[in-house]
Structure formats: structure tokens, C-alpha cells
Amino acid sequence: MELKGQGSLGKGTDMKNTLLILLLTIQANAFAGGWETGNDLNNLLSQPENNFFAAGKASGYITAIADERAYSMDWIMTRIMSDPSTTQQQKGELVEKTFGMLKEHWVCFPGGVTVSQLTAVVKNWLAKSPQRWNESASKLVQDALKENFPCNSVNDLMK
DSSP states (O other): OOBGGGHHHHSSOOHHHHHHHHHHHHHHHHHGGGOOSHHHHHHHHTSOTTOHHHHHHHHHHHHHHHHHHHHHHHHHHHHHHTOTTSOHHHHHHHHHHHHHHHGGGOOOOOTTOOHHHHHHHHHHHHHTOGGGTTSOHHHHHHHHHHHHSOOOSHHHHBO
């Protein structure tokens, strides 16, 4: 079973891209305490393209949140589907119930989505939502991803 939540963030990347994502994720975790609002993240995303430090911090932060969303969904679904003590029918019912309860928290990334795409989606979403820049940056990133990569049905979770 392969889940859409992984996209290119979890599989299929070459070693160079994997290391880059890892470094950006680690960097995002190191700096996450400094981003309290969307104002801070928007400021980083508004820097000139040649400001690689700001770009790396912003895309690393966004990637870390996207990875967490994809991983948590994958982890839950894998646990349900690999439980040997339940029948296929019970697994199906559990998946449906879990999806219903957590639908608003999950994102379904299409295969091949890139860090650049995720960053552009969040940047564009923030540009359209300046009234919310005072809110938590992590909440705003999650809302941007959920709005742009929704899971509308259980089938969206599976490839």
C-alpha cells in the first residue's frame, strides 16, 4: 500500500535531494521557535531570491510541516492496514471512521510535488490572507496546505 501523502517528500528522491530536504528540515526545527507568527514567515518569503538563507529557512519550515502532515497520515493508515488481528472489512471500517474524524487535518500531496511548489503555494496563500498574519505560522502553513491539497475521500489517501 502506498499513500499519496508521501509524494516526492518520502520516496523517489535522489541522495542529493534527500540530504537537502533533511538539512532544511533540521534547520526548520532549529529555528521553529523563532517563528511565532505569519508576519515572520511572510517576511522571509518576501526576501529577494538571492537571499538563500531566508529562502532556506522559509522552505525548510514549510517542508517540515508538510512532512509531518504526510508522515502522521501514513503512520496512522499503516498501523490500521497492518494490524493482523482485524479482518479486511474491519480495516475498511476503521479507515473510513479515522478519515471522517481526521479529514480536516490531513493533506493529500500529489505524486511529484516539490519543495518549491509547497513554498510557492504557502507564499501565494499568505499573500491572499494578510488579515491572518498575526496567527501562528505553523497553523497558517497547515491551513494553506489543507486548502490546496485536500483529502476529499478515503480514495485520495491511496494510490
